[in-house]
Amino acid sequence: MSTTDNTAAVAADGVTGSDELVDVVVIGGGPIGMFTAFYSAMRNLSVQLIDSLPQLGGQVAALYPEKPIHDIAGFVSGTGAELIANLQKQIDSFGDRIDVHVNEEVQGLNRLDDGTFVLTTKTRSVHTRSVIVAIGSGAFAPRPLAIDYDRDGLDGSKVFYFVKRLADFEGKNVVVAGGGDAAIDWALELEKIAAHVTLVHRRDNFRALESSVAQLRESSVEILTPYKFVDVVDEGEGAGLRIDLAQVKGDDQPSLHVDALLVNYGFTSDNHLLRDWGLPVKRGDLQVNEFLETEIPGIYGVGDAVNYPGKVKLISAGFGEVPRAVNHLSEELYPDRKQPLHS
Ligand SMILES: Cc1cc2nc3c(=O)[nH]c(=O)nc-3n(C[C@H](O)[C@H](O)[C@H](O)COP(=O)(O)OP(=O)(O)OC[C@H]3O[C@@H](n4cnc5c(N)ncnc54)[C@H](O)[C@@H]3O)c2cc1C
Numbered sequence: 603m604s605t606t607d608n609t610a611a612v613a614a615d616g617v618t619g620s621d622e623l624v625d626v627v628v629i630g631g632g633p634i635g636m637f638t639a640f641y642s643a644m645r646n647l648s649v650q651l652i653d654s655l656p657q658l659g660g661q662v663a664a665l666y667p668e669k670p671i672h673d674i675a676g677f678v679s680g681t682g683a684e685l686i687a688n689l690q691k692q693i694d695s696f697g698d699r700i701d702v703h704v705n706e707e708v709q710g711l712n713r714l715d716d717g718t719f720v721l722t723t724k725t726r727s728v729h730t731r732s733v734i735v736a737i738g739s740g741a742f743a744p745r746p747l748a749i750d751y752d753r754d755g756l757d758g759s760k761v762f763y764f765v766k767r768l769a770d771f772e773g774k775n776v777v778v779a780g781g782g783d784a785a786i787d788w789a790l791e792l793e794k795i796a797a798h799v800t801l802v803h804r805r806d807n808f809r810a811l812e813s814s815v816a817q818l819r820e821s822s823v824e825i826l827t828p829y830k831f832v833d834v835v836d837e838g839e840g841a842g843l844r845i846d847l848a849q850v851k852g853d854d855q856p857s858l859h860v861d862a863l864l865v866n867y868g869f870t871s872d873n874h875l876l877r878d879w880g881l882p883v884k885r886g887d888l889q890v891n892e893f894l895e896t897e898i899p900g901i902y903g904v905g906d907a908v909n910y911p912g913k914v915k916l917i918s919a920g921f922g923e924v925p926r927a928v929n930h931l932s933e934e935l936y937p938d939r940k941q942p943l944h945s
Contacts, residue, residue, distance in 0.1 A: 624648045625935055627721055627730040629708045632660020634905030634920035635736030636689040641924050643696035645932045650728055651700060654707035659686035660738055665764040674918050711879040732931050735888055738906040739871030747865055751834040760843050761863045771796050777845055777858060780866030783810040788864055789823045800824040804850055894927035902927045
């Protein structure tokens with residue numbers, strides 16, 4: 603593969619290019635992108651890791667740093683923040699080979715005639731021999747309650763969509779909305795520190811791990827099902843919230859007076875950039891083969907951003923994709939380098 607550097611020729615106005623040609627740019631610094639950068643450096647590749655958020659760690663750091671994670675091999679009783687701190691230590695151990703850029707959204711991805719790529723952000727461009735897309739579900743936002751309420755005014759003060767600091771809920775009277783894994787996990791975590799926790803769900807059944815549901819039913823969490831939200835009213839400074847509920851197919855219409863409401867209705871995501879970049883996308887997911895490579899040679903995808911038969915969107919599954927992708931691209935870039943048996 604030729605390594606002609608024609609970055610300058612494609613750089614947009616106001617965007618500074620670099621003469622350097624890196625082996626791989628990892629777009630997205632969630633857990634899978636972080637591990638990808640580390641593993642690429644371990645294979646002696648030069649790496650840039652770029653994330654649009656101010657900190658690395660993706661969904662784990664942004665949405666659930668204090669939630670325990672139970673389903674990663676060898677990672678026992680650790681929180682999201684601990685997992686990201688461990689991944690950061692791995693990156694730091696190859697600090698000289700991994701160039702990390704946060705607060706930078708990759709907006710453009712162009713393939714040059716020689717098979718290399720130029721990525722552009724608002725302020726610069728980078729020339730690379732390969733790209734690994736690890737952007738998760740793209741830009742995401744929490745799904746609010748499906749009623750009219752002062753969403754902006756209450757956000758982060760009395761109504762929450764994720765838990766950044768468990769301590770914020772200590773000694774409080776909290777309502778958790780939702781019936782999935784996250785709602786039940788949080789109800790059980792908050793039970794340990796809150797004064798009282800009520801779980802409100804519009805159905806009688808929960809869509810969560812059976813063991814968690816069993817634990818919930820044995821806990822002190824008050825379960826209100828099937829109830830829907832009618833209104834959420836701010837009771838003023840120094841006071842809490844009034845939450846009006848209505849029983850689904852029933853007459854009960856209780857009002858709860860609580861300190862905080864934690865809504866767990868999932869997230870909406872936007873992966874339109876993949877299409878803008880001309881990449882193969884199906885139902886919002888990047889399509890990859892058994893080497894995690896797209897149909898465009900040199901562009902790979904790992905983690906929540908991709909799909910293929912048998913794909914599981916979990917951290918442990920994403921970690922497993924990384925050696926497959928990186929070892930394959932390493933051999934493409936440096937045919938003399940053989941697959942490693944282990945580190
Ligand atoms: C509440 C909740 C609890 C969860 N609990 C668990 C659990 O217990 N166990 C488990 O295995 N999984 C869990 N998950 C799922 C897990 O978080 C995801 O599978 C994982 O985060 C995927 O990692 P990723 O690196 O692929 O993507 P993400 O974590 O989504 O990271 C993608 C990163 O890419 C960045 N990005 C996006 N677009 C661009 C761009 N254009 N330029 C630069 N950067 C960009 C984003 O800013 C983000 O930092 C949970 C998810 C949620 C929401």
